[in-house]
Amino acid sequence: MxxxxxxxxxxxxxxxKWTRHRSEIRLVAPANKPKHHILVVGSGLAGASxxxxxxxxxxxxxxxxxxxxxxxxxxxxxxxxxxxAKNYQNDGDSIFRLFYDTLKGGDFRAREANVYRLAELxxxxxxxxxxxxxPFAREYGGLLANRSFGGVQVSRTFYxxxxxxxxxxxxxxxxxxxxxxxxxxxxxxxHEMLDLVVLDGAARGIVVRDxxxxxxxxxxxxxVVLATGGYSNIYYLSTNAKGCNVTAIWRAHKxxxxxxxxxxxxxxxxxxxPTGHHQAKLTLMSESLRNDGRIWVPRSRGDGRAPNEVPxxxxxxYLERLYPSYGNLVPRDVASRRAKEVCDEGxxxxxxxxxxxxxxxxxxxxxGRHVIAERYGNLFEMYERITGEDPYQVPMRIxxxxxxxxxxxxxxxxxxxxxxxxxxxxxxxxxxxxxxxxGASALMQGLADGYFILPYTxxxxxxQAKLAPADASHAAFRQVExxxxxxxxxxxxAQGRRSADQFHRELGRLMWDHCGMSRxxxxxxxxxxxxxxxxxxxxxxxxxxxxxxxxNQALEHAGRVADFFEFAELxxxxxxxxxxxxxxxxxxEYQTPEGEAKRDDERFGYVAAWEFTxxxxxxxxxxxxxxxxxxxxxxxxxx
Amino acid sequence: MDLTxxxxxxxxxxxxxxxxxxxxxxxxxxxxxxxxxxxxxxxxIGRREEPVAFDHDCREGICGACGxxxxxxxxxxxxxxxxCQLHMRHFPEGAEIWVEPWRARAFPVVKDLVVDRSAFxxxxxxxxxxxxxxxxxxxxxxxPVPKGDADRAMDAAACIGCGACVAACPxxxxxxxxxxxxxxxxxxxxxxxxxxxxVLRMVEVMEAExxxxxxxxxxxxxxxxxxxSIDFIARLNRDYLTSVFRHQPSEExxxxxxx
Numbered sequence: 001m002x003x004x005x006x007x008x009x010x011x012x013x014x015x016x017k018w019t020r021h022r023s024e025i026r027l028v029a030p031a032n033k034p035k036h037h038i039l040v041v042g043s044g045l046a047g048a049s050x051x052x053x054x055x056x057x058x059x060x061x062x063x064x065x066x067x068x069x070x071x072x073x074x075x076x077x078x079x080x081x082x083x084x085a086k087n088y089q090n091d092g093d094s095i096f097r098l099f100y101d102t103l104k105g106g107d108f109r110a111r112e113a114n115v116y117r118l119a120e121l122x123x124x125x126x127x128x129x130x131x132x133x134x135p136f137a138r139e140y141g142g143l144l145a146n147r148s149f150g151g152v153q154v155s156r157t158f159y160x161x162x163x164x165x166x167x168x169x170x171x172x173x174x175x176x177x178x179x180x181x182x183x184x185x186x187x188x189x190x191h192e193m194l195d196l197v198v199l200d201g202a203a204r205g206i207v208v209r210d211x212x213x214x215x216x217x218x219x220x221x222x223x224v225v226l227a228t229g230g231y232s233n234i235y236y237l238s239t240n241a242k243g244c245n246v247t248a249i250w251r252a253h254k255x256x257x258x259x260x261x262x263x264x265x266x267x268x269x270x271x272x273x274p275t276g277h278h279q280a281k282l283t284l285m286s287e288s289l290r291n292d293g294r295i296w297v298p299r300s301r302g303d304g305r306a307p308n309e310v311p312x313x314x315x316x317x318y319l320e321r322l323y324p325s326y327g328n329l330v331p332r333d334v335a336s337r338r339a340k341e342v343c344d345e346g347x348x349x350x351x352x353x354x355x356x357x358x359x360x361x362x363x364x365x366x367x368g369r370h371v372i373a374e375r376y377g378n379l380f381e382m383y384e385r386i387t388g389e390d391p392y393q394v395p396m397r398i399x400x401x402x403x404x405x406x407x408x409x410x411x412x413x414x415x416x417x418x419x420x421x422x423x424x425x426x427x428x429x430x431x432x433x434x435x436x437x438x439g440a441s442a443l444m445q446g447l448a449d450g451y452f453i454l455p456y457t458x459x460x461x462x463x464q465a466k467l468a469p470a471d472a473s474h475a476a477f478r479q480v481e482x483x484x485x486x487x488x489x490x491x492x493x494a495q496g497r498r499s500a501d502q503f504h505r506e507l508g509r510l511m512w513d514h515c516g517m518s519r520x521x522x523x524x525x526x527x528x529x530x531x532x533x534x535x536x537x538x539x540x541x542x543x544x545x546x547x548x549x550x551x552n553q554a555l556e557h558a559g560r561v562a563d564f565f566e567f568a569e570l571x572x573x574x575x576x577x578x579x580x581x582x583x584x585x586x587x588x589e590y591q592t593p594e595g596e597a598k599r600d601d602e603r604f605g606y607v608a609a610w611e612f613t614x615x616x617x618x619x620x621x622x623x624x625x626x627x628x629x630x631x632x633x634x635x636x637x638x639x
Numbered sequence: 640m641d642l643t644x645x646x647x648x649x650x651x652x653x654x655x656x657x658x659x660x661x662x663x664x665x666x667x668x669x670x671x672x673x674x675x676x677x678x679x680x681x682x683x684i685g686r687r688e689e690p691v692a693f694d695h696d697c698r699e700g701i702c703g704a705c706g707x708x709x710x711x712x713x714x715x716x717x718x719x720x721x722x723c724q725l726h727m728r729h730f731p732e733g734a735e736i737w738v739e740p741w742r743a744r745a746f747p748v749v750k751d752l753v754v755d756r757s758a759f760x761x762x763x764x765x766x767x768x769x770x771x772x773x774x775x776x777x778x779x780x781x782x783p784v785p786k787g788d789a790d791r792a793m794d795a796a797a798c799i800g801c802g803a804c805v806a807a808c809p810x811x812x813x814x815x816x817x818x819x820x821x822x823x824x825x826x827x828x829x830x831x832x833x834x835x836x837x838v839l840r841m842v843e844v845m846e847a848e849x850x851x852x853x854x855x856x857x858x859x860x861x862x863x864x865x866x867x868s869i870d871f872i873a874r875l876n877r878d879y880l881t882s883v884f885r886h887q888p889s890e891e892x893x894x895x896x897x898x
Contacts, residue, residue, distance in 0.1 A: 069800065070760075071800055128774075129779075138786045144780055160796075166701055167793075177768055241702060242697075275667070280671070280674050283699050502681075543687070550750075551651075
């Protein structure tokens with residue numbers, strides 16, 4: 001695997017790498033493209049845009065999603081916006097600045113060349129989406145509007161009310177639908193990928209379960225693209241949709257794809273605090289709220305007064321106090337950690353003291369209620385629906401929650417994993433966001449990968465791959481299908497006493513406590529032990545019910561939880577090995593006197609890519625050193 | 640809170656369904672309606688009975704996966720609220736609640752509360768898009784769009800494709816769903832070249848899928864969790880009539896770029 005960890009970053013100056021690479025990589029002739037078949041797993045921004053673009057080019061494409069329609073992939077829930085270095089606001093933005101902000105926001109743990117390419121392509125994405133009819137917010141003159149987001153000092157975020165993800169996804173879904181209608185993409189909704197098939201060292205197909213009939217089937221192709229999103233649901237409570245899971249990428253990892261930086265998980269600062277044990281998931285309030293809302297807690301511990309009765313002098317606007325130049329717009333990791341800190345001090349508000357205020361009183365006084373309503377109306381309504389409180393009258397209460405995972409399968413510059421022919425795009429890969437993702441850049445990455453990078457780079461692979469003809473009757477496919485079936489039967493046969501949901505909650509709690517917003521060596525060691533024990537209990541004591549050959553949601557969930565149990569150990573292992581703090585990964589042992597993350601570039605200036613060696617066995621570490629040709633990693637400062 | 644639920648149970652498309660009564664205690668007013676179903680399912684699993692199947696995913700009211708008729712109303716009693724965002728504080732103590740799937744010929748039941756809404760996908764596949772190949776887009780600010788048009792396009796584009804409009808309509812019509820997409824794309828300059836063809840094809844597939852006709856009851860708008868206005872249906876009708884008379888229907892040829 002060591003050789004596979006060559007990132008294949010092209011030579012040349014940062015600004016010319018991608019253009020040059022595009023001109024030099026191999027092409028598949030138009031007449032040959034229909035002879036190649038590609039499987040795209042997932043239909044979110046990355047998957048839908050990739051499937052549509054590949055079909056436009058003439059490739060044969062099959063696309064799979066576990067939802068009942070590709071339009072429901074979790075990208076749809078992204079609220080705030082998408083970044084692009086258009087500099088429409090004339091405020092000094094540039095490709096370089098977007099690149100630098102993203103790299104710095106990620107605390108210098110991302111690959112420089114990838115991030116630059118992302119910033120470069122950001123402008124094409126906006127063009128593409130507008131051409132598809134995405135109804136971005138506009139100014140009265142008819143041109144596109146922007147707003148600002150955390151971690152930056154320019155206004156470069158494009159948005160469609162609080163539903164930017166929805167509108168971008170529908171754009172990609174519609175492009176995909178057009179190709180389905182033309183017979184160029186075969187769509188498999190309500191199908192879940194349960195394993196990857198590797199033949200002669202190359203990814204050649206997948207085994208899926210039809211979630212309605214329960215039938216397993218194999219699909220053969222020349223290349224496989226995973227666009228299956230992130231794994232925040234390992235914490236049980238997260239802002240992810242209930243179905244989000246690690247299964248596809250975990251199975252690929254077990255088949256040989258390296259897993260990079262699994263412990264880099266983003267905890268988003270502005271979520272609605274949980275209300276009780278019944279809680280099934282957490283709801284994010286867009287980070288854009290931090291543009292106008294001011295975050296505070298009472299100065300003194302245990303202040304039981306209603307928020308509007310606390311006078312200004314007795315409020316601690318702690319982000320404005322600690323970070324005068326960025327104030328409430330510090331990056332997510334910093335905002336989350338500081339919120340936890342004030343709550344741990346006993347100054348948190350709301351039930352259990354798990355909350356801080358996000359107050360719009362001053363913004364409403366300054367701009368008027370109608371302006372605030374225009375900017376955030378739908379978010380205020382959502383908050384009111386969930387909490388029963390009116391944020392125009394009473395400050396919102398927010399608390400950090402797992403939201404996004406920067407870690408994912410390791411990919412090279414071409415977005416190909418350590419298994420030839422297996423490409424990984426969007427949140428499922430590790431590449432662009434380092435140790436912390438800035439707001440409004442997940443949508444950017446998903447679409448850059450799907451519309452503008454993968455369609456080129458996959459051609460480079462297909463043009464030179466020597467693939468023997470194969471079909472689903474091949475022994476390798478039959479073998480994997482058999483293994484998948486055995487696992488399904490094993491889950492059904494356990495016939496224990498506890499539901500998968502109960503186990504999932506327990507695992508989530510454990511990971512949140514020991515591998516969540518802050519971590520330490522003792523806690524992580526303990527977590528590994530607990531995960532192992534709990535995993536064993538799971539297989540002995542889980543009760544699934546029903547049969548395999550049916551629509552069985554309990555079985556779907558149990559399979560995903562089983563994979564989370566295996567993956568959890570790797571996550572803790574990675575967090576334990578990284579003896580530094582960087583971005584979201586805050587090791588209590590490594591902090592500056594001001595309580596900021598203390599990086600150790602000397603020892604940990606690399607991507608940690610792990611090789612699977614068996615469940616319960618220690619994974620093998622491969623390092624991809626991070627070299628910076630243009631920027632000089634510095635201690636991040638938002639003061 | 641204590642509740643009595645009557646939940647529609649149906650093993651599959653080919654079998655008959657029926658309401659089953661469940662008593663549920665310990666319901667918190669802060670729970671969402673889907674969390675109540677979670678609670679019920681955990682109890683059913685505990686008793687080794689089969690849990691209730693229902694579609695759900697984001698639980699933030701945006702993915703459109705959840706959808707069930709609650710006490711006779713799609714998504715329940717609250718305006719502009721999906722089932723996942725409906726909280727129990729809006730129900731009285733001891734409430735008796737009837738839960739059933741969308742009922743429409745074009746949405747066959749898969750199991751319990753789950754229906755097959757793929758007819759909506761096929762309507763979009765027929766024409767609910769703007770053809771814009773990746774790579775061919777002009778600079779985004781090259782075509783200004785009046786803010787009013789962009790805002791109205793966004794009002795229509797807010798549709799989450801949940802199917803509540805169909806479930807609410809006595810004719811099981813999909814006109815609000817189709818109207819929302821036709822209006823979203825038709826209000827924008829980018830949507831003009833395919834405007835006539837789009838509406839003709841989408842309506843054709845809509846009818847072929849077995850959705851009923853619109854007879855102006857307005858139930859769809861009342862049930863829509865995104866409050867999409869039936870004004871868009873008037874727009875759809877206008878677009879459709881204009882297109883029927885003006886447009887010369889022609890088969891779409893092969894993509895010119897494919898040669």
